[in-house]
Amino acid sequence: MTPRWTATGLSQDLPKGVVMAGHWQGHDLAVWRSATGRLQAWNDRCPHRGMRLSHGFVRGETLACIYHGWVYGAEGGCKHIPAHPALTPPATITVTAFACVEQDGVIWVAPADMAGSPPAVSGVQPLRSVSLTCDLAAVLAVEPALLGQDILRGTVQIDGQGHDVCLLVQNNPAGLTLHALCGVRANKVAASHWVENLRRRAEMKVAA
Amino acid sequence: MIQLYDYVLSASCYKVRLMAALVGVKMDLEAVDFHPGRAHKSVEFAQLNPAGTLPVMVDGDMILTESTAMLVYLAKRAGPQWLGPDDAKSAAQVQQWLAFSGRLAASLGMARLHDMLLYKGDIDAWRAQGHAALRELEAALTERRFAGGEWLVGDTPSIADIACFPNAALSQDGGVSLDAYPSVRLWTRRIRALDRFIEMPGIHRLHELSPTPKVA
Numbered sequence: 001m002t003p004r005w006t007a008t009g010l011s012q013d014l015p016k017g018v019v020m021a022g023h024w025q026g027h028d029l030a031v032w033r034s035a036t037g038r039l040q041a042w043n044d045r046c047p048h049r050g051m052r053l054s055h056g057f058v059r060g061e062t063l064a065c066i067y068h069g070w071v072y073g074a075e076g077g078c079k080h081i082p083a084h085p086a087l088t089p090p091a092t093i094t095v096t097a098f099a100c101v102e103q104d105g106v107i108w109v110a111p112a113d114m115a116g117s118p119p120a121v122s123g124v125q126p127l128r129s130v131s132l133t134c135d136l137a138a139v140l141a142v143e144p145a146l147l148g149q150d151i152l153r154g155t156v157q158i159d160g161q162g163h164d165v166c167l168l169v170q171n172n173p174a175g176l177t178l179h180a181l182c183g184v185r186a187n188k189v190a191a192s193h194w195v196e197n198l199r200r201r202a203e204m205k206v207a208a
Numbered sequence: 209m210i211q212l213y214d215y216v217l218s219a220s221c222y223k224v225r226l227m228a229a230l231v232g233v234k235m236d237l238e239a240v241d242f243h244p245g246r247a248h249k250s251v252e253f254a255q256l257n258p259a260g261t262l263p264v265m266v267d268g269d270m271i272l273t274e275s276t277a278m279l280v281y282l283a284k285r286a287g288p289q290w291l292g293p294d295d296a297k298s299a300a301q302v303q304q305w306l307a308f309s310g311r312l313a314a315s316l317g318m319a320r321l322h323d324m325l326l327y328k329g330d331i332d333a334w335r336a337q338g339h340a341a342l343r344e345l346e347a348a349l350t351e352r353r354f355a356g357g358e359w360l361v362g363d364t365p366s367i368a369d370i371a372c373f374p375n376a377a378l379s380q381d382g383g384v385s386l387d388a389y390p391s392v393r394l395w396t397r398r399i400r401a402l403d404r405f406i407e408m409p410g411i412h413r414l415h416e417l418s419p420t421p422k423v424a
Binding site: 009012013015017018020021057058059064066082129130131174177188189192196 | 393421
């Protein structure tokens with residue numbers, strides 16, 4: 001699979017001091033924002049015992065593992081091991097970091113050596129992220145106005161009016177996630193109902 | 209003093225312990241050997257609660273066996289602001305969420321009992337019903353966020369939030385991840401950051417709110 005930027009969440013769902021699970025093409029990630037707002041995406045495994053770092057917690061500019069409290073700082077380097085407080089952790093204890101960029105209210109991830117910027121999604125505002133149990137083909141089948149592959153765009157009827165929507169496609173091990181954005185004049189509650197309805201129609205099509 | 213027949217791993221019992229802590233009511237906890245003893249299904253326990261469920265609250269001659277009713281009792285007595293706003297719409301919405309919390313217990317709660325305490329049943333159906341309920345909770349909380357709201361009803365946390373919180377926060381114990389529910393996750397963080405919040409096994413307070421432990 002060609003490496004490419006993948007949307008793994010919306011900025012509004014990751015405030016300062018919070019870590020969440022993310023994905024990049026089959027890799028589990030811990031995506032987190034430090035107290036000062038620095039965004040990072042790391043492999044979701046503590047090098048110590050393999051615990052998910054997305055279950056951990058942010059303190060200041062570091063991410064700590066929930067299991068034994070190993071503390072990781074900028075670029076994924078281990079800064080502190082509570083059971084060995086006097087030890088300076090060797091540089092080999094490092095979590096693999098991914099490239100992580102915030103643009104248009106969307107959190108994008110790619111391998112660390114990825115060149116260029118994520119695709120721009122202009123003219124729309126972040127709405128919400130939803131997971132689906134069906135595949136992308138079912139979504140496209142029930143909403144022909146949506147065109148694209150990784151980024152679905154189109155004009156759809158929300159509250160009886162045509163509004164632009166943009167759905168950023170993320171394929172996770174557990175299924176499909178769509179990060180939805182909508183035209184800036186669309187009513188967000190109505191747009192959210194449209195997303196729910198799209199999901200319902202697509203999943204029912206597969207079940208039928 | 210209020211007596212609570214309690215089991216430490218029960219989400220419904222924790223719901224009541226949490227509410228009591230938040231409004232500052234002290235209770236006498238009577239530990240019941242729910243697992244493996246099944247003491248809640250004994251003849252003796254049936255005299256207290258014929259349904260054989262936990263928790264049970266006893267205060268004088270009053271016996272309550274529904275956890276949501278216990279939340280109302282504690283809030284009305286010691287923290288009426290936790291009942292939510294007084295208008296008709298808000299009052300009805302609070303009742304809606306209290307009833308909805310029963311659906312979380314019947315789905316996520318049963319999946320958790322299956323995985324943790326070896327309950328027999330249709331685990332796939334429980335998880336699917338749990339996801340369906342979490343989707344409703346996520347949609348509601350997301351719409352509240354669009355309007356700047358942080359809680360299920362009104363501008364402050366209420367018994368509606370406390371009723372729904374435990375089974376949502378414990379969903380991973382039953383094999384249901386919260387990864388797909390960002391608004392639910394941020395809401396559980398807000399509850400875990402409340403003053404006087406108490407923990408249970410599987411639900412911890414926000415570590416980052418405590419100072420870094422000092423080495424002696």
